[in-house]
Amino acid sequence: MCIERDRPKISLRRQCQMLSLPRSILYYQPKGESAENLRFMKLIDKQFLETPWYGSRQMARYMQRQGHECGRHRVRRLMRLMRLVPIYQTPNTSKKHPQHKIYPYLLRKLTIDRSNQVWCVDITYIPMHRGFLYLVAIMDWHSRKVLSWRLSNSMEADFCVEALNEAIAKYGKPKIMNSDQGSQFTGFEWTQALKDADVEISMDGKGRWVDNRMIERLWRSLKYECIYLNAFENGSETRAGIGKWMAYYNAERPHSTHGILTPDEAYDRKTEPMRSAA
Structure with missing residues (x-):
């Protein structure tokens, strides 16, 4: 007779791995803060x-x-x-893994005048009524279009790679991907995904939030226009609310940089042809 209690317990994360499901589906679990x-x-x-x-x-x-x-x-x-770092450089605000390579900033004096020339990525804290989540988004620098996004209850790199893979599958690949020096973007999983896609890697200088300012402005708009106007109870509500706002942002909200054009319209107007994989 099989005795159920003798079977080893399998964690939810392990179950997701066995079923080939992303760990970010567990995003709705609350964090243990008071x-x-x-x-x-x-x-x-x-x-x-x-x-x-x-x-x-x-x-x-x-x-x-x-x-x-x-x-x-x-x-x-x-x-x-919450991954909040002041705009000026301060010592020990975030500790990088000693084995992670830091890549140079490639956008200085670069004219960015077409879509898929440069993408940027960042992670922000999203509060809920009970708990909080992390949101990653990938944006096209020229058009300001949000190409993909993911929610997670942890800061592991897998949900960032999932967003990257989705963006490349839908829109092709950029010439350059820019990020900050957070461990999610200096680690092997993220950098190898970019190398496999033949994408050049660019990273902000330490403490220089302005190097990735495009997506910082996205967070400000998202939080004032969506997050802080709604008391989302859980991950499901948060995901639905953010999804609705992202669709509005891309398709209906004109961006000041492009006059009356929305990010969707600006993206489609001047897109760099997709290059074949190396």
Whole structure:
């Protein structure tokens, strides 16, 4: 007779691997932060959109002036958890893996005048009523079109690679992909995916958020126009809400850079022909 309790337990992550399912389908599981910390994180995130030069010391002062008992050590931990780095370079704001290669910034003095010439990628913190998620998006630099995006409850690189593969499958490949120096984008899984697709790798200088400013502006618009206007309860609601806003952003919301053209229209207007794989 088979005794069920003698069978080894298999984690949900392992089950996903066995079924060839992406781990990001588990995005709806809440993180283990207290309700107070979740409230503080939302306040910090909102203020950081207004004052992106605030480090943990200045942010702690802001929180205390607002009447919140939130010291610098807690603020620093929460900002690191949310992947918030001040616009000026500070020591030890994020520790890179010692074996990860940092690639040069390739966009300096480069004229970007067509779609699929340069793509950019970034990750941001998304608050929910209970818990939070991480959102990665891949954007075409010229048109500002969001090519793909994914939600995850962890900062592992797999959900970033999934978004990259989807974007390449739908739109071809760019000449250059630009990112920050976060471990998700310096690690083997991400960089190898770009090398396999024959895409040049560009990375911002340390502490230079302005090098990837296009997608930073996307986060600001998304949070003010969607996230903070809706108290999403869970991952399913968050995913549906973000999906609706992304569709509106691409197809209906004209971008100032292109006058009355939407990102979809600007992308289709001047696209670099897809190159064959190496």
